[in-house]
Amino acid sequence: MSSASNSNILEFDDVDFSYGADTLLIREICFSIESSEFIGLLGANGSGKSTILKLASGILQAHRGGVRLWGRDLCEYKNRDRAKLLSYLPQMLEMSIPFTIREFVSMGLYPYETLPELTVDDAIEMVGLTGNSESLITNLSGGERRRVYIAMTLLQGAGLVLLDEPLANLDIKYQIELLRLLKELRKERAMTTLMALHDINIAFQFDRIILIKEGRVLGTGTPEEVLTRELLKEAFDVEIEFKTEDTGGVYIRY
Amino acid sequence: MIKRKDTHVEIGGKLFLIIGISVTIFISALFVGPKLISPLSMSSTEKQILLSIRLPRVFISVLMGMALGASGAVLQGILRNPLADPYILGISSGAALSAAAGIIAGITFIGIFTIPVLAFTGALITGVFVGAMGWKRGGFWPDRLLLAGVGLGFLFSALLMLIMSVSSNEGLKRATLWIFGDLSLADWTIIPYGFAFIAIGLGISMFRAKALNSLMLGDDLSHSLGFSPKRERFILFVSVGLMTAASVSLGGLIGFIGLLIPHIGRFIIGSDSRILVPVSALGGGILLCIADLIGKSIVSPMELPAGIITAIIGAPYFLYLLRRKDVLSI
Numbered sequence: 001m002s003s004a005s006n007s008n009i010l011e012f013d014d015v016d017f018s019y020g021a022d023t024l025l026i027r028e029i030c031f032s033i034e035s036s037e038f039i040g041l042l043g044a045n046g047s048g049k050s051t052i053l054k055l056a057s058g059i060l061q062a063h064r065g066g067v068r069l070w071g072r073d074l075c076e077y078k079n080r081d082r083a084k085l086l087s088y089l090p091q092m093l094e095m096s097i098p099f100t101i102r103e104f105v106s107m108g109l110y111p112y113e114t115l116p117e118l119t120v121d122d123a124i125e126m127v128g129l130t131g132n133s134e135s136l137i138t139n140l141s142g143g144e145r146r147r148v149y150i151a152m153t154l155l156q157g158a159g160l161v162l163l164d165e166p167l168a169n170l171d172i173k174y175q176i177e178l179l180r181l182l183k184e185l186r187k188e189r190a191m192t193t194l195m196a197l198h199d200i201n202i203a204f205q206f207d208r209i210i211l212i213k214e215g216r217v218l219g220t221g222t223p224e225e226v227l228t229r230e231l232l233k234e235a236f237d238v239e240i241e242f243k244t245e246d247t248g249g250v251y252i253r254y
Numbered sequence: 255m256i257k258r259k260d261t262h263v264e265i266g267g268k269l270f271l272i273i274g275i276s277v278t279i280f281i282s283a284l285f286v287g288p289k290l291i292s293p294l295s296m297s298s299t300e301k302q303i304l305l306s307i308r309l310p311r312v313f314i315s316v317l318m319g320m321a322l323g324a325s326g327a328v329l330q331g332i333l334r335n336p337l338a339d340p341y342i343l344g345i346s347s348g349a350a351l352s353a354a355a356g357i358i359a360g361i362t363f364i365g366i367f368t369i370p371v372l373a374f375t376g377a378l379i380t381g382v383f384v385g386a387m388g389w390k391r392g393g394f395w396p397d398r399l400l401l402a403g404v405g406l407g408f409l410f411s412a413l414l415m416l417i418m419s420v421s422s423n424e425g426l427k428r429a430t431l432w433i434f435g436d437l438s439l440a441d442w443t444i445i446p447y448g449f450a451f452i453a454i455g456l457g458i459s460m461f462r463a464k465a466l467n468s469l470m471l472g473d474d475l476s477h478s479l480g481f482s483p484k485r486e487r488f489i490l491f492v493s494v495g496l497m498t499a500a501s502v503s504l505g506g507l508i509g510f511i512g513l514l515i516p517h518i519g520r521f522i523i524g525s526d527s528r529i530l531v532p533v534s535a536l537g538g539g540i541l542l543c544i545a546d547l548i549g550k551s552i553v554s555p556m557e558l559p560a561g562i563i564t565a566i567i568g569a570p571y572f573l574y575l576l577r578r579k580d581v582l583s584i
Binding site: 054057058059079080081082083084086087088089090092093094095096097098099100103107108110111149153156 | 330331334335336464467468470471472473474475477478479480481482520524525526
């Protein structure tokens with residue numbers, strides 16, 4: 001697992017992590033992500049999804065093992081260089097300073113000296129907030145605010161986007177639109193997405209699922225391969241299974 | 255839904271206007287006062303008053319106001335707390351304790367520099383101590399910084415009250431005046447030192463304004479945007495420490511400016527620190543300059559401390575904004 005394949009954009013190589021001397025939160029994590037993949041990181045609350053994303057973004061450093069971005073150790077990148085390749089949107093979004101949507105989204109341009117292809121207006125339009133660009137973010141609802149954060153992350157224009165539960169607080173309409181948008185960006189810009197989620201209902205939207213339990217990879221593969229009754233029972237400690245209808249639709253049965 | 259319809263042209267126009275107003279007020283303050291001086295026909299005495307008394311006083315009030323306004327904007331950002339001001343970190347209390355003790359004890363070991371040096375040293379030592387208390391896992395933690403500052407501020411205020419309550423000499427009145435912001439001892443000799451520290455602090459703050467914006471989004475997003483939040487918070491904390499310590503040492507404690515000028519600035523020009531920091535600096539300079547002008551003119555030949563006037567002018571205006579506009583984040 002040590003030699004990087006050329007198409008591997010992100011690799012976790014036997015990674016352990018804990019806060020201080022506490023019990024390991026992340027244990028022997030190994031996986032790799034290829035360019036343009038659309039991957040869901042699925043697991044119960046507290047399973048270690050957010051910690052994995054923070055390790056992947058370089059906010060946390062592995063105690064053992066390595067995290068590589070384009071085959072190079074993540075720690076070797078300068079902050080600004082890394083920000084052009086990788087963007088991360090955390091789960092908790094707090095804002096008490098009254099930025100306008102435009103002021104806020106335009107921060108996505110900070111890693112660049114010259115303007116990238118995407119404009120601030122493009123990014124605002126992508127998340128359906130055109131016409132509100134001068135509204136104050138402190139006056140927005142939770143869902144609208146999350147869309148503003150997503151616009152900033154998209155404007156950053158990185159090839160790898162790490163999203164921690166970005167669908168939280170979003171209406172079903174915007175959940176679907178965001179998933180469609182991310183898939184479009186994969187096609188148009190070869191953007192790779194690693195998204196933490198705990199909602200099993202949307203898991204079938206991804207190319208691949210990495211199932212996590214107690215800081216370990218429980219299974220990885222296509223949704224059909226991973227979302228089995230046995231693995232879901234182990235990951236979530238509940239009896240559930242997916243059923244496919246004759247029409248091709250998938251529903252949860254429990 | 256509240257919107258701010260500023261385009262780049264509008265913001266540029268507002269900036270130009272603020273700079274114009276600032277320059278006009280700073281120059282006018284030289285000629286207006288307890289005695290009006292005509293710039294067209296000045297006697298030699300009036301020239302002497304202008305150069306030796308009014309000019310250094312305007313310089314000091316502008317420098318102090320700029321330092322406090324900019325410090326407030328920076329501090330509210332790095333602590334992600336709209337109620338933060340330069341004094342919440344206890345720096346002012348440390349300076350006040352040190353300077354008041356020196357005034358009451360009659361210490362004059364380096365002449366006119368004694369009180370400014372005592373205040374600056376007190377502020378700096380307090381800043382380092384608060385910084386040490388707020389340091390954990392290789393970086394400053396906003397909540398720890400705030401709590402350390404508030405705790406230390408209470409301790410120093412209590413010690414200050416203790417010293418003042420057992421004193422009865424002439425120094426007590428001077429110390430009281432100094433605590434409320436006394437610019438009457440403005441002198442050219444200390445200006446270069448204050449200017450140097452404030453210019454360095456302001457320069458750092460403006461140079462790191464993008465990083466300051468990113469810190470307001472939280473450390474994780476700041477990191478994602480290509481900054482090192484721990485390093486940036488440290489650099490900006492040092493800049494605030496320098497500006498606040500220099501300001502306090504120039505003329506004592508001036509309340510209100512650091513807390514509320516940034517909010518007024520956000521209302522006028524927006525929250526982008528690249529514009530807000532210089533605008534808060536100019537706004538602080540304008541307010542303190544006007545406050546000092548009023549303080550020395552309204553009951554002439556007596557003087558009211560500028561710190562009292564800033565609060566009397568500023569607080570009602572802020573409350574008016576709070577009532578009228580839903581743009582303040584508190």
